[in-house]
Amino acid sequence: MPSHSGLFTVIERAARKAGPRLRRDFNEVQHLQVSRKGPADFVSIADKRAEQTLFEELQRARPDWGFLMEEGGEVAGDPNKPRFIIDPLDGTSNFLHGIPHFAISIAVEEPLPNGKREVTTALVYQPITDESFWAEKGRGAWHTDQRLRVSARRDLSEALIATGIPFLGHGNFAEWSRIFGAIAPEVAGIRRFGSAALDLAWVAAGRFDGYWESGLKPWDTAAGLLLVKEAGGYVTDFRGADRAMERNEFLAANDGLHSKLHKLVAGALR
Secondary structure, three states, X not given: OOXXXXXXXXXXXXXXXXXXXXXXXXXXXXXXXXXXEEOOEEEEHHHHHHHHHHHHHHHHHOOXXXXXXXXXXXXXXXXXXXXXXEEEEEXXXXXXXXXXXXXXXXXXXXXXXXXXEEEEEEEEEEOOOOEEEEEEOOOOXXXXXXXXXXXXXXXXXXXEEEEOOOEOOEOOHHHHHHHHHHHHHHOOEEEOOOOHHHHHHHHHOOOOOEEEEEOOOHHHHHHHHHHHHHOOOEEEOOOOOOOHHHHOEEEEEOHHHHHHHHHHHHHHHO
């Protein structure tokens, strides 16, 4: 078994406490109370209950840390301490339609001396399959106790690429269409499974060879980005710069495919 920090133990314990209730709610999804946050944007009682469990467990362990949560928003903590970034149910639309592809995403973001912040610990937990994808900065990325490595493929013609497709009220369909038009003819396939956290975890695991998406929130991507980087992958914005979170553009792949995908994306957006 790989060694991990006490902090990761705290995070995994919280996720595994929230997971069983999500599984139960998923099996009774037709009875759940669901409300609308915006166009094609829903929240269920399952999201809220899972987030409350995670918040209570993590706050008990780190009472002076802050939180950034999808449903609960920002909870201030000591500004000199780390904060948790939480998505209690990434893939809510899948969940509400009975599609067993969703995850809990938890990241720890630490303050740096220069005033910036960086993610140093990450967990993406899939309650249905009981899979844990986790990473700690400088210690690699792991699937339970197996080391993760991004795909070794170098040819786009063999690559399976993940994305998120714009939908009602979300995303730039014209921009996405141009990128899709550039990438699709060059690759072996494109998939849209509906959970950015799991898309990135699967890039880290080599199940997907690359990924692009824009218009996401920090809780969608914070954990997954560290997973990809610690698994040996590259993450940039669409311009190839290290400003993915700032520009809200995400392009992830191994070193051999990333430059090829970036060339296609950049060409599509000229």
